[in-house]
Amino acid sequence: NAGVTQTPKFQVLKTGQSMTLQCAQDMNHEYMSWYRQDPGMGLRLIHYSVGAGITDQGEVPNGYNVSRSTTEDFPLRLLSAAPSQTSVYFCASSRPWTGRGEKLFFGSGTQLSVL
Amino acid sequence: SQKIEQNSEALNIQEGKTATLTCNYTNYSPAYLQWYRQDPGRGPVFLLLIRENEKEKRKERLKVTFDTTLKQSLFHITASQPADSATYLCALLTGGGNKLTFGTGTQLKVEL
Numbered sequence: 001n002a003g004v005t006q007t008p009k010f011q012v013l014k015t016g017q018s019m020t021l022q023c024a025q026d027m028n029h030e031y032m033s034w035y036r037q038d039p040g041m042g043l044r045l046i047h048y049s050v051g052a053g054i055t056d057q058g059e060v061p062n063g064y065n066v067s068r069s070t071t072e073d074f075p076l077r078l079l080s081a082a083p084s085q086t087s088v089y090f091c092a093s094s095r096p097w098t099g100r101g102e103k104l105f106f107g108s109g110t111q112l113s114v115l
Numbered sequence: 116s117q118k119i120e121q122n123s124e125a126l127n128i129q130e131g132k133t134a135t136l137t138c139n140y141t142n143y144s145p146a147y148l149q150w151y152r153q154d155p156g157r158g159p160v161f162l163l164l165i166r167e168n169e170k171e172k173r174k175e176r177l178k179v180t181f182d183t184t185l186k187q188s189l190f191h192i193t194a195s196q197p198a199d200s201a202t203y204l205c206a207l208l209t210g211g212g213n214k215l216t217f218g219t220g221t222q223l224k225v226e227l
Contacts, residue, residue, distance in 0.1 A: 004158075035217075040123070042219035043159070043204070050213070058214060090158050099208060101147055101166070104215060106158030 001026050006091050006107035013081040013114045021076040021110050023091030029105070031097040032074040036060065036087040037109075043090065049074055050097050081114045088112070117142040119207060121218040129226055134195045136221045138188040138205035143216075145207040148181055148188050153202045153220065162203075163190075195225045 007022045025032065033048035035058075045058030049068040063085060065077040074093075078085060088111050092104040120139045128134050138148070147166045151159035165172045165181040165188065172179045178191040192199050202220040209216040 033214075040219060042119075043206075043217040045214055045216070048214065056213070059216075092158070097213065099146065099213070101164050103149065103161035103164065104151075104159070104206075106160070108158050109156070 003027065004091055004093055004105050004107035006089075006110050008110060009108070010111050011113070013078075013112065015082060015114060017081050018077070018079050019081065021078075021089055021091075021112070023074045023076065023107060024072050025074075025091075025093040025105070026072065027093065027105065028071060029093035029095055030071065031094045031102065032068065033058070033092050033104070034064070034066065034074070034076045035090045035092065036085075037090060038087050046076065046089075078112075081112075083114045086112060086114045117209070117216075119143070119205065119216060119218040121203075121205060121221045123219060123221070125222040125224055127224045127226060128195055130196060132195055134192040134199065134223055134225070136190040136203050136223065138190070138218055140186050140207060140218075143186070143207055143209060144183075145209065147208055148179075149206045149215065150177075150179060150188075150190050151204045151206060151217075153204060159204055159217075192223075195223075197225045197227060199223060200225050 030051045034046040035043040047066040049055045091107045094102040150162045153159040180189045204220040205218045206215045
């Protein structure tokens with residue numbers, strides 16, 4: 001099993017450009033989420049999904065869109081990139097979220113720079 | 116406001132000693148707390164979970180305590196090794212049970 005796979009690993013964008021960060025998992029996990037990690041801020045939740053067709057906002061959703069058409073994939077879209085979105089992005093997944101102790105499996109991250 | 120605080124200063128200890136990392140939180144009542152390890156350029160990796168009704172949890176050289184009155188968790192690594200050098204993150208179940216909220220992490224450096 002590959003686990004959680006994120007692509008690309010590095011990306012440089014110009015302000016106003018759009019792009020999609022890809023995330024795929026092969027563990028048949030129903031729960032998937034996107035975090036961003038910034039120095040001194042820790043990991044902050046952007047969006048999450050408890051299953052195909054269901055998404056919800058996290059702590060910092062503005063400027064990002066998500067959709068979940070399959071169990072395996074959970075892409076994150078930046079519609080109009082801004083320098084404030086320069087960050088390292090992590091995708092994570094887990095078994096069905098019951099709130100009783102699921103652990104997250106993380107991808108290796110995408111380092112995004114917006115100039 | 117709700118906060119999860121971990122010591123932002125790096126913790127440097129000698130090999131063989133016990134490392135103790137702290138996670139303090141305010142205005143949360145989490146059903147459980149988790150600890151993750153993160154190496155440079157990698158995603159976090161789950162280490163341990165402790166529930167609100169558990170005082171202590173152990174796994175090999177790792178020990179976690181959870182004091183819901185003090186709103187604090189302590190993470191101990193005994194007989195530390197240079198390979199234990201990493202950033203350690205605590206995470207709480209929040210948001211009505213749908214989200215894990217992370218602390219900023221503490222960097223541990225174990226020196227020979």
